[in-house]
Amino acid sequence: MPALMLEVITPEKIVLKTEAASVTAPGIQGYLGVLPRHAPLITPLKAGVVTYSREGSEAERLAVSGGFLEAGADRVVILADTAEKATDIDVERARQAKERAEKRLRERPANLDVARAEAALQRALARLKAAGVC
Numbered sequence: 001m002p003a004l005m006l007e008v009i010t011p012e013k014i015v016l017k018t019e020a021a022s023v024t025a026p027g028i029q030g031y032l033g034v035l036p037r038h039a040p041l042i043t044p045l046k047a048g049v050v051t052y053s054r055e056g057s058e059a060e061r062l063a064v065s066g067g068f069l070e071a072g073a074d075r076v077v078i079l080a081d082t083a084e085k086a087t088d089i090d091v092e093r094a095r096q097a098k099e100r101a102e103k104r105l106r107e108r109p110a111n112l113d114v115a116r117a118e119a120a121l122q123r124a125l126a127r128l129k130a131a132g133v134c
């Protein structure tokens with residue numbers, strides 16, 4: 001099967017540019033899979049795990065924290081707010097971010113920005129999942 005060109009780009013840098021046989025990504029309405037010859041598509045993403053596989057090798061993962069995916073017949077471009085390859089994730093930092101967000105949501109101080117705390121929790125969970133620790 002012909003390959004896809006997968007690019008993952010953040011405002012800071014090009015995180016990944018590689019050939020892939022398939023890509024799955026966290027669309028706001030659920031995970032979606034893209035194979036070569038996919039119909040043209042643009043969809044918003046939520047925080048979660050992008051998985052891609054290269055012909056003959058194991059699937060690899062990245063954490064993303066929202067953005068957009070554009071798919072065409074032979075390419076997938078992910079424009080993400082943040083994106084980290086699994087191997088670049090600082091697991092301890094993500095654990096601490098998760099604990100901070102959970103504590104805020106549990107204790108609910110009067111000035112709590114709930115949406116912000118929930119978004120921070122989802123980013124931390126995505127990083128832990130991509131790193132394979134939750």
Ligand code: ATP
Pocket residue numbers: 012065082083084088089090091093094097120123124127
């Ligand atoms: P924290 O509270 O730990 O800063 P955060 O979710 O608020 O986490 P972001 O604002 O999403 O952090 O990201 C800021 C920058 O730090 C981005 O470049 C992102 O890729 C990077 N980053 C955040 N958390 C991690 C992590 N656990 N491992 C590696 N890079 C991270």
